[in-house]
Amino acid sequence: MLETEPEWRLDEDLLAAWVDFTISPDRIALLDPDNPKGRVWFVCKNNLCVRYTSPSGFEIRYPTGRVKYSPEVGKVVSFLKAILPDNES
Numbered sequence: 001m002l003e004t005e006p007e008w009r010l011d012e013d014l015l016a017a018w019v020d021f022t023i024s025p026d027r028i029a030l031l032d033p034d035n036p037k038g039r040v041w042f043v044c045k046n047n048l049c050v051r052y053t054s055p056s057g058f059e060i061r062y063p064t065g066r067v068k069y070s071p072e073v074g075k076v077v078s079f080l081k082a083i084l085p086d087n088e089s
Helices: 005-016 073-083
Strands: 021-025 040-044 049-054 057-061 067-070
Touching (some): 005 049, 005 073, 057 073, 067 073
Antiparallel strands (some): 021 040, 040 049, 049 057, 057 067
16 A cells, blocks of 8 residues: 555554554555655554655645645654553554
């Protein structure tokens, strides 16, 4: 289900950081080679969801609908490690 290199990096970095998550596919769409966008959501146990949105970065969606953006995989992983309860990471 992972189609872009940033999605693969996020998957590997979350696993390496022991962040517990599942992958949930979004609707199928053709990738624009000039502006690729991820098709899966990385869902953490506290229902924070992350998706690669474009070359400019990642979208982090809170259960409340609030959205935060982050340009780098490392920053996404650090953010999730900081916000997740100890027993979920």
